Amino acid sequence: xxxxxxxxxxxxxxxxxxxxxxxxxxxxxxxxxxxxxxxxxxxxxxxxxxxxxxxxxxxxxxxxxxxxxxxxxxxxxxxxxxxxxxxxxxxxxxxxxxxxxxxxxxxxxxxxxxxxxxxxxxxxxxxxxxxxxxxxxxxxxxxxxxxxxxxxxxxxxxxxxxxxxxxxxxxxxxxxxxxxxxxxxxxxxxxxxxxxxxxxxxxxxxxxxxxxxxxxxxxxxxxxxxxxxxxxxxxxxxxxxxxxxxxxxxxxxxxxxxxxxxxxxxxxxxxxxxxxxxxxxxxxxxxxxxxxxxxxxxxxxxxxxxxxxxxxxxxxxxxxxxxxxxxxxxxxxxxxxxxxxxxxxxxxxxxxxxxxxxxxxxxxxxxxxxxxxxxxxxxxxxxxxxxxxxxxxxxxxxxxxxxxxxxxxxxxxxxxxxxxxxxxxxxxxxxxxxxxxxxxxxxxxxxxxxxxxxxxxxxxxxxxxxxxxxxxxxxxxxxxxxxxxxxxxxxxxxxxxxxxxxxxxxxxxxxxxxxxxxxxxxxxxxxxxxxxxxxxxxxxxxxxxxx
Amino acid sequence: xxxxxxxxxxxxxxxxxxxxxxxxxxxxxxxxxxxxxxxxxxxxxxxxxxxxxxxxxxxxxxxxxxxxxxxxxxxxxxxxxxxxxxxxxxxxxxxxxxxxxxxxxxxxxxxxxxxxxxxxxxxxxxxxxxxxxxxxxxxxxxxxxxxxxxxxxxxxxxxxxxxxxxxxxxxxxxxxxxxxxxxxxxxxxxxxxxxxxxxxxxxxxxxxxxxxxxxxxxxxxxxxxxxxxxxxxxxxxxxxxxxxxxxxxxxxxxxxxxxxxxxxxxxxxxxxxxxxxxxxxxxxxxxxxxxxxxxxxxxxxxxxxxxxxxxxxxxxxxxxxxxxxxxxxxxxxxxxxxxxxxxxxxxxxxxxxxxxxxxxxxx
Numbered sequence: 001x002x003x004x005x006x007x008x009x010x011x012x013x014x015x016x017x018x019x020x021x022x023x024x025x026x027x028x029x030x031x032x033x034x035x036x037x038x039x040x041x042x043x044x045x046x047x048x049x050x051x052x053x054x055x056x057x058x059x060x061x062x063x064x065x066x067x068x069x070x071x072x073x074x075x076x077x078x079x080x081x082x083x084x085x086x087x088x089x090x091x092x093x094x095x096x097x098x099x100x101x102x103x104x105x106x107x108x109x110x111x112x113x114x115x116x117x118x119x120x121x122x123x124x125x126x127x128x129x130x131x132x133x134x135x136x137x138x139x140x141x142x143x144x145x146x147x148x149x150x151x152x153x154x155x156x157x158x159x160x161x162x163x164x165x166x167x168x169x170x171x172x173x174x175x176x177x178x179x180x181x182x183x184x185x186x187x188x189x190x191x192x193x194x195x196x197x198x199x200x201x202x203x204x205x206x207x208x209x210x211x212x213x214x215x216x217x218x219x220x221x222x223x224x225x226x227x228x229x230x231x232x233x234x235x236x237x238x239x240x241x242x243x244x245x246x247x248x249x250x251x252x253x254x255x256x257x258x259x260x261x262x263x264x265x266x267x268x269x270x271x272x273x274x275x276x277x278x279x280x281x282x283x284x285x286x287x288x289x290x291x292x293x294x295x296x297x298x299x300x301x302x303x304x305x306x307x308x309x310x311x312x313x314x315x316x317x318x319x320x321x322x323x324x325x326x327x328x329x330x331x332x333x334x335x336x337x338x339x340x341x342x343x344x345x346x347x348x349x350x351x352x353x354x355x356x357x358x359x360x361x362x363x364x365x366x367x368x369x370x371x372x373x374x375x376x377x378x379x380x381x382x383x384x385x386x387x388x389x390x391x392x393x394x395x396x397x398x399x400x401x402x403x404x405x406x407x408x409x410x411x412x413x414x415x416x417x418x419x420x421x422x423x424x425x426x427x428x429x430x431x432x433x434x435x436x437x438x439x440x441x442x443x444x445x446x447x448x449x450x451x452x453x454x455x456x457x458x459x460x461x462x463x464x465x466x467x468x469x470x471x472x473x474x475x476x477x478x479x480x481x482x483x484x485x486x487x488x489x490x491x492x493x494x495x496x497x498x499x500x501x502x503x504x505x506x507x508x509x510x511x512x513x514x515x516x517x518x519x520x521x522x523x524x525x526x527x528x529x530x531x532x533x534x535x536x537x538x539x540x541x542x543x544x545x546x547x
Numbered sequence: 548x549x550x551x552x553x554x555x556x557x558x559x560x561x562x563x564x565x566x567x568x569x570x571x572x573x574x575x576x577x578x579x580x581x582x583x584x585x586x587x588x589x590x591x592x593x594x595x596x597x598x599x600x601x602x603x604x605x606x607x608x609x610x611x612x613x614x615x616x617x618x619x620x621x622x623x624x625x626x627x628x629x630x631x632x633x634x635x636x637x638x639x640x641x642x643x644x645x646x647x648x649x650x651x652x653x654x655x656x657x658x659x660x661x662x663x664x665x666x667x668x669x670x671x672x673x674x675x676x677x678x679x680x681x682x683x684x685x686x687x688x689x690x691x692x693x694x695x696x697x698x699x700x701x702x703x704x705x706x707x708x709x710x711x712x713x714x715x716x717x718x719x720x721x722x723x724x725x726x727x728x729x730x731x732x733x734x735x736x737x738x739x740x741x742x743x744x745x746x747x748x749x750x751x752x753x754x755x756x757x758x759x760x761x762x763x764x765x766x767x768x769x770x771x772x773x774x775x776x777x778x779x780x781x782x783x784x785x786x787x788x789x790x791x792x793x794x795x796x797x798x799x800x801x802x803x804x805x806x807x808x809x810x811x812x813x814x815x816x817x818x819x820x821x822x823x824x825x826x827x828x829x830x831x832x833x834x835x836x837x838x839x840x841x842x843x844x845x846x847x848x849x850x851x852x853x854x855x856x857x858x859x860x861x862x863x864x865x866x867x868x869x870x871x872x873x874x875x876x877x878x879x880x881x882x883x884x885x886x887x888x889x890x891x892x893x894x895x896x897x898x899x900x901x902x903x904x905x906x907x908x909x910x
Contacts, residue, residue: 441695
């Protein structure tokens, strides 16, 4: 037990170190730049960040939960198609969809050109057209690509629910709608809260969209203070304030997860679906089609066309960048999931305040902007490298150079810090599938805690672990600011290329890189969707075949 | 193998759930920990298995200390079988794989397979070897869990409410099978239950617990017919209870004078007797020392009839006394008819009534 306690606390502290570095800057005496920031731009950062969270939160909840319920519990034309395709917008990073819609909707884009041709307008002053590069534009862009977090987790929760519970509600006189609001929704609440928290953290973390749309948020402020003004300490202070902000969000999520129900091994049957017909089926179809069309089909089609138009940008360099992105994603996924399993299992073995606080601190990275994490890693790394270098030079007269700064190790560590929560949420939820008595059974049958983890938890949680890994993989593929800050010299990912071209106004040219991120993201996203459907006991796979 | 538990005390925060627990279990003996929910019996079981960390006291298995404050063996090192309330079968493994799970120490694969199959055969589940647990009924799952726990041939098996998730009829059948399996394997058994009938059915010895303490230990007959206090008496069945004041070692009641030798003069006495202790006479003339009563109503139950009787007002509180009697077979006297009843003196349990706590011991 002591071994597991040390392991959990040690791992958590290590993962939390960059965050602690940033938090420590709360206590650093404030710089005069800081007071200048606080009196000028800080209120705008706060207002914009809050506005984004509110808008994206509402949007992802409505789209995510309703579509999950529709495809899980009802039947309508093309339902099976929507089951997996609703997840797909997750493959598109917010900044990519922002670049694409800007390309489509700006003055010179195809939509406005068409309108002008139809109505004979010539100048922008002659007609009104919504400005995509605005706060509401950013809300729509982020909702379109972040709702799958809510969709995936609530769908998984709906699938896990014992039909008997829903049937019980029906026999107690509740209709389909009451059953949804009074039984299914409360039961799924922890999962929905988890999904919403992910979506909101992503919103707060976004750099590419708000930077491109010139909507000043905390993150762009931090970025600018560090790189533009050359004030890492002040940037870290901004980051620390943002973290307090985010802490409140995490506490809110934990609070709404209280009373998390673990479904008894109970009885599972094929889900009986409410058959929708006529108008209702049509509405369900349209409701599910909208997010898929605007979140994926339309932007992807645009990207495909533009990629073809700018084909000479697809060269050998491009392929090498793709390989780099895939490798980084795969390594980080394995590292993050292993760490999450270690933490979740250790917390279960050694229940109590200490481990639970440790795990929560370790998971905080997801809420922290990539740029801030990069800063939190760079500051100690640079310190470490200089110390070792000085030591080696004094003792042996040789220079060790940069050992950590700008290495793959440091970059992957940054990804693990940042995306641990993604895997943790899924791993913790799936750990509940293994009842405490199964632990006890394995132990009394002669297995140690470690062996139990490998032979009982591992196989039972396999589907969820893969899901967790895929979520991390996709996130790493899309990650922009941390990679931008921390990349080893000469390392280029697809995300960086896409951002650099778009920032130069080459929106069409950037779409080949964007498209590759999207395509690479699609395959694991479909896999994840299939895995969720299979993870339900008594469903799908051979082992848990129909009763 | 034998099990010795010495002076165990256990608390969760400020709540002491176990206090002064001493228990010896002989090889091959079936001991039931019986008590109302929350009396600490499951905690005791988990402490024995090592699933919970011992805070105070000692546990010895076969003379070897497996847990004391400074040194605790992990559950996997204790060689104990555990049957869980929800069976805790591994959903990703077949019945056979579940049964093989605890046999990793056996190197020879054929031997291992043979031992698992034997265990399954003993519970008549060998034909389900390749089925996954979710396809089994509750009773089948229970049997597989029992086979899995017994397969490594543990010296001691712990059963935590093993029949509570089964429906009533199945429960009777399964517990009979379980008793035979346990007895034939000669394993020392500690079973937790809240059902006195189940405890009496299964146990060589019952340990009755309440509020974290052992109230009385003994054979089912001991506890049933010689309860040490009112809690023990009432736990095993519905009892009739009358009160009276001790005067010169006698208590005057509606049932006549009852001898209460050891009770202090002037104390309030509670006199209890089981429904089946009442002898009813329907004849026209009253037998010696019988009192008359009216039949209120009768209900036929499996094997017995429950007779509701009304007596003349109680001398202490002046209310008419309502008694339950159980007579074998069908009781023919009609409602409202007059009968005579008496209770043999040795079937009275007499306790001093205490103002605060009803369930405290007499001595």
